[in-house]
Amino acid sequence: MWRHIASNFLTLLVVIIFLLGGMILWGQKQYSTSGPLSEAMCLRVEPGSTMRRISRRLEDEGAIASGTIFRIGAEYGDKVDDLKAGSWLIPERASMSQITDIITRGGASSCGTEVVYRIGIASAEVLVRELNTGTGRYEERIAFDPAIDEARPDLFTRVRGQADTRYRIALAEGVTSWQVVEELKSVDVLEGAVAELPAEGSLAPDSYEVRQGDTRESVIARMRAAQDFILAEAWQNRAEDVPLASAYEALILASIIEKETGVAEERRQVASVFTNRLKRGMRLQTDPTVIYGVTKGQGILGRGLRQSELRAATPWNTYVIDALPPTPIANPGRASIEAAVNPDSTDYIFFVADGTGGHAFAQTLEEHNRNVAKWREIEAERAAN
Known part of the structure; x- marks a missing residue:
């Protein structure tokens, strides 16, 4: 009798192990296979968010098939506590594994809103742009001249208060070094003064991403380094x-x-x-x-x-x-x-x-x-x- 019970128990145990193994393999496949998201989306992760809260939102918005599998996969990969605040571009058909990597990798936000401080030859301009996830292009929401419009638009004030807003300085071709330094003074996310006017011609016109708290001197140094590289390469060729x-x-x-x-x-x-x-x-x-x-x-x-x-x-x-x-x-x-x-x-x-x-x-x-x-x-x- 005891031998019969032991045999049945072992059989049941084998079946349970087999089923458990099958469920694990199925879960792993679900976690790594292409997801149901039909169009790219911008996922904003607020400071203090949890993986549970984000998984629910992803499931509600049709980006993942199962919030539970998503959380288990993140736990298995030891990434539950690595969630990064910001705005993250989730591509079409992204797998749960890819989404987990995107929202835990860190770095600059890959979508959402950006403020562009454009330094032009005749004037300066501030633009608020937002990524259109359908086209992959940033689209202008508002634009204003900081020298003329003393009252800042509400949208600008609002996005300036968001932790995931990106900032960019766009330098037009043909501006002078004096113009650059003068306009950098009004870029309110930067700190410090420029000790010395850069030599004329030494700054590369381009678009530079900056972070709140960067110094104006550090931005000037990046512009100089870029121009040095461009000039050296051109002269060599x-x-x-x-x-x-x-x-x-x-x-x-x-x-x-x-x-x-x-x-x-x-x-x-x-x-x-x-x-x-x-x-x-x-x-x-x-x-x-x-x-x-x-x-x-x-x-x-x-x-x-x-x-x-x-x-x-x-x-x-x-x-x-x-x-x-x-x-x-x-x-x-x-x-x-x-x-x-x-x-x-x-x-x-x-x-x-x-x-x-x-x-x-x-x-x-x-x-x-x-x-x-x-x-x-x-x-x-x-x-x-």
């Missing part, structure tokens, strides 16, 4: 016949190209004009250098140049001096730096605005004069209207 003695001269020429054209396709053509002039010993005769001699990069001129200014002997007036000015006149972007060291091969030595936002190029003075006459007609028509 320069054309053999560019009439430039150093990488710094390339930076000076790039800054002039940056200020002369906003049309990306024209940069290398504009570079070819200046390169041809340098090779022939001709003066560059470019208005942006004259303007820099007047403003020293501290703001925009806001009017046309006077004849007296075109004749004034400043170190940057390329109507008066030979060759390049002594310093850059702005902070050029990568494309203008690359154009300066690898210009198009042309015979152009003149260019003038053509009325479309671009320029008309010419090889001879006669051809250039005709282009200038056309531009004067366009100016007169616009003034009449």
